[in-house]
Amino acid sequence: MTHPGRHPTGSTRTDRPRQFDDRPLLVFWEMTKACDLACRHCRACAQPDPGPDELTTAEGKALIDQLAEIGRPRPILILTGGDCLKRSDIVELASHAQSRQVPVAIAPSVTPQLRAETLEALRACGVTTASLSLDGSRSATHDQVRGIPGHFDETKAAIRLLHDHGFTVQINTTVMKANLDELADIAVLLHEEAVAIWEVFFLISTGRGEDVPATSAEENEEVCRFLVDASRYGFTVRTVEAPFFRRIAAERRSGRASEGKELSRRLHAQLVVALGEPTAAVRAPSAATRDGKGIVFVAADGDVYPSGFMPLRLGNIRTSPLIDIYRGHPLLRDIRAASFTGPCGSCEHAQLCGGSRARAFVSSGEALGSDPGCLRVAEATAEPVLR
DSSP states (O other): OOOOEEOTTSOEEOSSOOTTSSSOSEEEEEOOSBOSOOOTTOSSOOBSSOOTTOOOHHHHHHHHHHHHHTOSSOOEEEEESSOGGGOTTHHHHHHHHHHTTOOEEEOOOSSTTOOHHHHHHHHHTTOOEEEEEOOOSSHHHHHHHHTSTTHHHHHHHHHHHHHHTTOEEEEEEEEOGGGGGGHHHHHHHHHHTTOSEEEEEEOOSOGGGGGSOOOOHHHHHHHHHHHHHHTTSSSEEEEESOTHHHHHHHHHHHTOOOOOOHHHHHHHHHHHHHHOSOOSOOOOOOOOOEETBEEEEEOTTSEEESSTTOOOOOEETTTSOHHHHHHHOHHHHHHHTTOOOHHHHHOTTTTTTOOOHHHHHHHHSOTTSOOTTSHHHHHHHSOOOOO
16 A cells, blocks of 8 residues: 655645555665675675675575565566675576566676676576676776775776676766766776766765765765766766756756856866767666665665665564565655655655665764755755854
């Protein structure tokens, strides 16, 4: 049953279900915390070996069965970690998902676990999309983030390996102070490597990321302006923990966007020098997902969270079906109803954007509070200047 939601205006709408009330679009399963990398900003605080309480193969198949029983359109199951390839049963689980018609994507780490024979087996199970992380346009930046010398070159080789095996390649980049000036060069690299999707993560101070300086609200706005420009060069651009990107893209499409400032203008100019003026239309999906709305995260031990960046436990799939948690948890119902407080609650883009729930929660402890990473929120809550 659809839970009627309160609009930012205070009105209640019951005429039709809200998008993603019934089922998520994406289910992230952190198959293991084991990973051979030790990245500076790791959300998972990955470790060398698997934990003793990770979901078993049988429990993983049961999770897949739950997604199959939802019916069409079934959520996309994204196998992540840690490093999902550290699970010896990943091909068995992907094969089970194929038999139940549950679409699967993988998010492996670039390590010796990323082998041709494993990729061949996963492709045979119907897995067509893989995402890798690239956090700099040069080895000095990326290798420092990943903690392994030579990892930048290994990542470029991994992109080509995935292409050779017929995968659609997505590159994930986390925006940090350390790589702001390299974003245009990263976009050029992705264009040259024929990457299909660029998913740009905006840092949340959780896990190891607590010690990594995040970008300001104004920098976030400027980066999103640039990303709209970048999406006109042949690859789709999506963001994680920056739903205000959809607002900025909508303003650009409608011709209502204000002029960018120095950072976005400089990054755009670098892109034009390298690739020429863009000729394609903006490729920025407008599906209004956010933590807990269209997205849900299953941790290695079965605990359920609104997303991997929002450390607020909702339940565990060992005791409650995932879909029951997703549909029925009061917090997720409020998130999908855009029942926010402060500037996020009164914003006309509350449903299209709604702010990062993870950033709101980590910064204030209020999951329904306002997102300080959004420029509109930052301006609305700024202290008045005394004259």
